[in-house]
Amino acid sequence: MTRKQRAAEVIALLRSEYPDVKCALAYQKPHELLIATRLSAQCTDKRVNMVTPALFERFPDIDAFADAEVPEIEEYIKSCGLYHTKANDILLMCRDLRDRFGGKVPDSIEELTTLPGVGRKTANLIVGDLYGKPALVCDTHVIRLTNLIGLSDSKDAAKVEKQLAAVVPPEEGLVLCHRLVWHGRLVCIARRPQCEKCCLKNVCKNASEK
16 A cells, blocks of 8 residues: 555545544634644643633733733743743744734745744644645644554654655645544554554554554
8 A cells, every 4th residue: 555545545534533623722813823832832732722711811912912021921821831932932923923924923834934933833733724725734643643654754743744745635634634633632642542443443554563
């Protein structure tokens, strides 16, 4: 089975298993998704979703964040870890959004990755979820699962993104990544993968080698 054939099987099986999926981060405004994604680095989406309601109530728009002080933002996000770096990035990011982009979140990966704290993973999520553009969000779940399944063979996010782009139709990329995230949390759990109940067991390279 070629990688492209395997990818087609995986897409179909996960579509059947998780027909309705969306980003696990809660947000209402474009900049809120950007900030929530920055907070999610080395932190669970569940924890981020517990923190952001109070954060977004205190700072209701980009201008409020841009006019804030780092210590004040820190108070709301301490439980997310790396809070000093994240608070600084959020402040500078929102100042850039205000001063360089007219208060709007850019719709291109090239522009998004010029913002403090924004890498390709975050940029892909933004262009995909907010603007409906082709995107591949290669987070830790996606990298781990695609390596196990046999769709990629690298731990480097940029390389995995390139490998997936070669075998996954552009219109399927974002939702496939969302489905892989859910599958990684519910079934293919890092420390105790439940291969016996996995919908991908017949097409997964790792399962077939056991």
